[in-house]
Amino acid sequence: MADLRIKIGSVDFKNPIFVASGTYGYGTEVSELADITVLGAIVTKSVTRYPREGNPPPRIVETPSGMLNSIGLANIGVEAYIKKMIPLYEELKTPIIMNIAGSTDDEYCEVLELTELVSSNIVGYEINISCPNVNAGGMEFGVDCDLTEQLTTRLRKLTDRLLIMKLSPNVTDIAAIGVAAEKGGADALSAINTLVGMSINTTNKKSNIHYGYGGLSGPAIKPVGLACVHKIYQAVDIPLIGIGGITSADDVLEYVLAGAAAVEVGTANYRDPNIGTSIIVELDTLLDQNDIGSVPEFVGKVELGS
Amino acid sequence: MKIEIATVMENKLIASNLWKMKMTAPDVAEQYKGAGQFIQILVQSSWESPLRRPMSIAAVDGDEIAIIYKVFGRMTQILTELKAGTALDILGPLGNTFRWDDNEFTAVLVGGGVGLAPVLNMYGECTAAGQEAVLVLGARTSVEHFIDHKPQNNVFLATDDGTTGIAGTVIPAIVKSLENTSKPEILACGPEPMLKAVQEFAAAHQIPAQISVESYMGCGVGICQGCVVKRVNGNVAEHSYHEKYSLVCIDGPVYQSKDVIIG
Numbered sequence: 372m373a374d375l376r377i378k379i380g381s382v383d384f385k386n387p388i389f390v391a392s393g394t395y396g397y398g399t400e401v402s403e404l405a406d407i408t409v410l411g412a413i414v415t416k417s418v419t420r421y422p423r424e425g426n427p428p429p430r431i432v433e434t435p436s437g438m439l440n441s442i443g444l445a446n447i448g449v450e451a452y453i454k455k456m457i458p459l460y461e462e463l464k465t466p467i468i469m470n471i472a473g474s475t476d477d478e479y480c481e482v483l484e485l486t487e488l489v490s491s492n493i494v495g496y497e498i499n500i501s502c503p504n505v506n507a508g509g510m511e512f513g514v515d516c517d518l519t520e521q522l523t524t525r526l527r528k529l530t531d532r533l534l535i536m537k538l539s540p541n542v543t544d545i546a547a548i549g550v551a552a553e554k555g556g557a558d559a560l561s562a563i564n565t566l567v568g569m570s571i572n573t574t575n576k577k578s579n580i581h582y583g584y585g586g587l588s589g590p591a592i593k594p595v596g597l598a599c600v601h602k603i604y605q606a607v608d609i610p611l612i613g614i615g616g617i618t619s620a621d622d623v624l625e626y627v628l629a630g631a632a633a634v635e636v637g638t639a640n641y642r643d644p645n646i647g648t649s650i651i652v653e654l655d656t657l658l659d660q661n662d663i664g665s666v667p668e669f670v671g672k673v674e675l676g677s
Numbered sequence: 678m679k680i681e682i683a684t685v686m687e688n689k690l691i692a693s694n695l696w697k698m699k700m701t702a703p704d705v706a707e708q709y710k711g712a713g714q715f716i717q718i719l720v721q722s723s724w725e726s727p728l729r730r731p732m733s734i735a736a737v738d739g740d741e742i743a744i745i746y747k748v749f750g751r752m753t754q755i756l757t758e759l760k761a762g763t764a765l766d767i768l769g770p771l772g773n774t775f776r777w778d779d780n781e782f783t784a785v786l787v788g789g790g791v792g793l794a795p796v797l798n799m800y801g802e803c804t805a806a807g808q809e810a811v812l813v814l815g816a817r818t819s820v821e822h823f824i825d826h827k828p829q830n831n832v833f834l835a836t837d838d839g840t841t842g843i844a845g846t847v848i849p850a851i852v853k854s855l856e857n858t859s860k861p862e863i864l865a866c867g868p869e870p871m872l873k874a875v876q877e878f879a880a881a882h883q884i885p886a887q888i889s890v891e892s893y894m895g896c897g898v899g900i901c902q903g904c905v906v907k908r909v910n911g912n913v914a915e916h917s918y919h920e921k922y923s924l925v926c927i928d929g930p931v932y933q934s935k936d937v938i939i940g
């Protein structure tokens with residue numbers, strides 16, 4: 372048996388397989404279908420200061436080897452999260468990472484502060500910076516180094532828990548954004564969020580997503596995710612969590628080789644909410660077969676050249 | 678709900694572009710609660726198509742469940758090619774059911790196209806329970822129908838081109854079917870234009886109605902938040918959750934007709 376345990380910042384995880392924000396609800400919806408207790412961690416759906424209804428339908432459409440989504444951050448809001456979800460997590464053996472979204476620095480901070488006020492076994496926060504900043508003319512936090520560093524610095528002051536900044540691939544230089552988040556005091560970075568995409572029905576000339584654009588996810592984006600992780604790995608010293616198109620243990624190893632210390636499985640959960648568990652079992656076998664004792668030995672070990 | 682590997686028992690064309698598949702699925706059959714519920718089918722294991730496809734349950738008989746489907750695109754085309762004996766990965770049963778509190782009404786069951794399955798299922802359940810029911814099925818033309826127009830047995834067919842049954846949409850056929858019914862309640866499923874017409878008709882005639890709606894489905898279990906339908910709810914607070922948009926996979930697919938906005 373390979374040793375699947377990993378450490379990010381000061382937090383120990385029993386394995387490197389997490390489930391991605393927005394692809395596993397609040398973690399408890401699918402307990403009938405999946406053994407969620409074996410997952411390395413559950414990253415919960417982005418939570419905002421107030422509840423949000425989200426966008427009008429259609430919100431999703433399948434695309435080749437992937438899908439587009441424009442959910443619009445539909446969520447219960449931080450107060451309900453604290454009241455209804457956090458107590459459920461007390462009984463859960465799986466570490467919870469709370470994902471936070473906002474439209475101003477203050478909003479992110481308020482969500483985090485309110486959560487810090489209550490006792491909980493949340494192990495960390497993942498910050499979704501692929502959100503429009505209303506104070507910066509709607510430009511996303513995650514496309515600008517200064518906005519990213521400022522937000523990270525403010526959040527860092529509010530918590531000793533794991534602070535993970537989740538990076539957007541819709542930028543010119545993702546490594547530079549990673550460096551900015553590291554400067555701001557992030558413990559780790561996760562990448563990637565979805566890529567902007569579009570799908571059109573030629574019969575009725577309508578966009579298949581209500582507001583035109585959606586976020587592309589699924590196996591189609593794996594090569595993009597890998598390249599992003601590899602670029603960031605070379606630019607920063609903090610651990611990375613690889614996301615994008617993971618459906619198998621082999622995909623996990625690819626991300627680890629590119630530089631990820633752990634991974635998050637997203638879209639694949641929609642097909643099978645138990646896929647994370649299957650990947651953990653598969654990964655154990657794969658590591659044994661390749662004589663790899665533990666995951667950390669392998670991080671960033673991809674070889675370039677012929 | 679369960680993920681189960683079902684076995685295809687029969688898969689055949691029953692009318693123009695309309696297929697019926699029977700499969701053994703003991704777990705899904707055991708948990709099944711009633712007409713309206715659906716399954717999510719993983720048609721093929723390649724990740725070229727990551728999402729499952731939703732299909733209403735058309736009948737449950739012991740360990741066996743049936744679906745009735747129309748070919749729309751790639752995955753429904755592949756479904757037609759599955760032979761008896763093939764293993765099929767399904768998730769279900771999902772969603773809610775048509776509601777049915779007592780036998781003091783006449784169920785006016787209205788279906789067409791992709792919406793035949795839950796309606797025929799409900800018809801079977803009414804018949805088995807001695808519940809008064811009339812069946813109204815719509816199609817474009819006669820070859821799309823697979824049962825006979827028999828008003829004396831309370832089965833009314835409609836065709837857009839008048840080649841079978843009553844000419845026109847399902848609405849004139851519903852009007853006809855109401856002639857001898859007392860305390861009707863409409864239960865409908867079908868393409869969007871049909872559901873809209875039924876919704877308007879029910880509202881105009883103050884007939885209670887339940888409709889099973891369709892929306893593009895991702896997970897089927899509430900974790901993606903993709904499959905929403907807009908609720909009729911004038912007083913949504915500025916900050917609310919699931920007041921304006923309802924998740925079809927969990928809250929639906931069956932709604933009171935007056936509660937949702939289609940299209």
Ligand SMILES: Cc1cc2nc3c(=O)[nH]c(=O)nc-3n(C[C@H](O)[C@H](O)[C@H](O)COP(=O)(O)OP(=O)(O)OC[C@H]3O[C@@H](n4cnc5c(N)ncnc54)[C@H](O)[C@@H]3O)c2cc1C
Pocket residue numbers: 433715728729730731732733734744745746747748749750751752753754790791792793794795890891892893894895930
């Ligand atoms: C609750 C529910 C019950 C349904 N029951 C039945 C049924 O009993 N019989 C039947 O024939 N059809 C039913 N449908 C519709 C059926 O799911 C689609 O026709 C099918 O998914 C098409 O897949 P495809 O690959 O052949 O088509 P594609 O080529 O993928 O797309 C063709 C069209 O099918 C629809 N569609 C595609 N994917 C989905 C999806 N994931 N969710 C919803 N719609 C989709 C879209 O309108 C799309 O434009 C139901 C849908 C829902 C939501």
Ligand SMILES: Cc1cc2nc3c(=O)[nH]c(=O)nc-3n(C[C@H](O)[C@H](O)[C@H](O)COP(=O)(O)O)c2cc1C
Pocket residue numbers: 391392393394416417440442444470499537563564565587588589590592614615616617635636637638639901903
């Ligand atoms: C329907 C859907 C909803 C999502 N919601 C969120 C969200 O609320 N917050 C967030 O940070 N990422 C969200 N994501 C992005 C995923 O967490 C992940 O970064 C992305 O899907 C890429 O991984 P994948 O290819 O494995 O799906 C969402 C993705 C999908 C498909």
